[in-house]
Amino acid sequence: MHAVPPLLEETFRFRAACSELRDRSLLRQRLAIGSPQGASVRIGGDPVLNFCSNDYLGLANDPRLVSALKAGADRYGVGAGASSLVCGRSRAHEELESRVAAFTCRDRALLFCSGYMANLALGLSGLVGAGDHIIEDRLNHASLIDAARVSGARLVRYRHRDVDAATALIGSEKGKQLVLTDGVFSMDGDVAPIESLAQACRAAGTLLAVDDAHGIGVLGGRGGGTLELAGIGQDAVPILVGTFGKSFGTAGAFIAGPGDIIEYLCQRARTYIYTTASSPALTYATSCALEVAAAEPERRQRLFERIDYFRAGATAARLPLLDSMTPIQPLMLGSARRAAAVSDALRSAGILVTPVRPPTVAQGKSRLRITITAAHSFGQIDALLEHLVRLLGPGATP
Numbered sequence: 046m047h048a049v050p051p052l053l054e055e056t057f058r059f060r061a062a063c064s065e066l067r068d069r070s071l072l073r074q075r076l077a078i079g080s081p082q083g084a085s086v087r088i089g090g091d092p093v094l095n096f097c098s099n100d101y102l103g104l105a106n107d108p109r110l111v112s113a114l115k116a117g118a119d120r121y122g123v124g125a126g127a128s129s130l131v132c133g134r135s136r137a138h139e140e141l142e143s144r145v146a147a148f149t150c151r152d153r154a155l156l157f158c159s160g161y162m163a164n165l166a167l168g169l170s171g172l173v174g175a176g177d178h179i180i181e182d183r184l185n186h187a188s189l190i191d192a193a194r195v196s197g198a199r200l201v202r203y204r205h206r207d208v209d210a211a212t213a214l215i216g217s218e219k220g221k222q223l224v225l226t227d228g229v230f231s232m233d234g235d236v237a238p239i240e241s242l243a244q245a246c247r248a249a250g251t252l253l254a255v256d257d258a259h260g261i262g263v264l265g266g267r268g269g270g271t272l273e274l275a276g277i278g279q280d281a282v283p284i285l286v287g288t289f290g291k292s293f294g295t296a297g298a299f300i301a302g303p304g305d306i307i308e309y310l311c312q313r314a315r316t317y318i319y320t321t322a323s324s325p326a327l328t329y330a331t332s333c334a335l336e337v338a339a340a341e342p343e344r345r346q347r348l349f350e351r352i353d354y355f356r357a358g359a360t361a362a363r364l365p366l367l368d369s370m371t372p373i374q375p376l377m378l379g380s381a382r383r384a385a386a387v388s389d390a391l392r393s394a395g396i397l398v399t400p401v402r403p404p405t406v407a408q409g410k411s412r413l414r415i416t417i418t419a420a421h422s423f424g425q426i427d428a429l430l431e432h433l434v435r436l437l438g439p440g441a442t443p
């Protein structure tokens with residue numbers, strides 16, 4: 046008998062791990078969408094109603110953004126060619142930074158290739174380090190948790206949206222503190238108690254950063270996000286993170302805030318410094334997206350009419366929705382197996398809502414994370430509701 050080579054043995058271990066995930070209904074299946082994003086997409090040639098994208102304003106395939114991407118490529122080319130501090134920062138990047146600063150009513154903005162990298166920058170720039178504390182909501186996005194993990198600071202988490210628990214922590218520890226919270230929570234769709242957090246941070250002289258990936262472009266009359274909705278400026282929340290891959294329909298992200306903080310991040314944030322700058326063509330298209338999002342408040346109006354319509358129908362049918370006023374409408378199903386089964390049944394009916402399961406959410410909290418966009422028609426929402434009632438309504442056995 047030959048001994049199994051060590052590397053092969055490792056390979057068996059990985060295969061067994063994936064097989065276990067499959068047995069527990071936790072194996073993730075990837076799609077290959079054959080069309081632009083939209084309320085309806087094509088998968089393997091078939092049209093499917095899409096209720097799980099973050100393209101909240103319906104901009105991902107807007108003809109003006111497509112033209113801007115082409116014009117940006119004509120003017121600046123496709124690739125940035127280098128990192129931002131070498132020679133990868135183009136006029137397109139400079140212009141987008143100014144636009145983001147104006148859009149968010151902040152002094153300055155710095156661009157990142159993704160929201161994940163922007164959030165990691167908060168832990169990888171020396172804002173806090175060993176001996177310090179990062180205080181976070183328990184349901185913060187994984188990228189904010191990872192920012193704490195890589196920072197060297199100690200991570201302390203408080204119960205979801207629990208202002209008293211957060212306030213008790215803020216100012217209570219030795220060393221520097223940094224408080225991090227989602228603006229709109231990515232899996233529950235509810236909004237952070239920003240005013241109270243800001244007040245507690247101000248009283249304690251603690252830095253507060255808000256990741257408004259799902260609020261920016263959507264909430265507030267101008268689309269300024271959770272902070273506009275709460276009427277809060279950069280004095281109260283000095284660090285604002287936003288992404289372009291959701292309501293703005295492109296990709297990339299920013300951190301906006303007071304000039305001194307942004308200049309510091311520009312000099313020290315490792316996920317800004319040690320990576321190729323984002324595509325200048327895409328950056329140019331994102332400037333167009335910001336312009337459209339600001340100039341067309343009717344998109345937000347359409348979006349909220351559709352959210353209300355969906356919620357009214359789901360509430361009348363007593364579907365187990367969480368209490369969310371944002372485009373993220375979680376339908377709680379409990380076990381991963383049940384969430385996967387309902388998702389599969391919807392898919393057979395031509396409706397796409399991928400199940401969200403552990404470790405993205407806690408055990409027993411698997412769900413369909415339904416997202417409503419400005420591009421959905423009321424008829425499409427009716428179709429979703431009809432199938433949900435068939436599968437989950439009174440008398441159904443999903």
Ligand SMILES: Cc1ncc(COP(=O)(O)O)c(C=O)c1O
Nearest residue numbers: 159160161186231256258288290
């Ligand atoms: C709250 C939150 N922050 C950050 C991110 C990461 O953003 P990006 O997709 O641009 O990396 C996401 C999701 O992707 C998110 O939901």
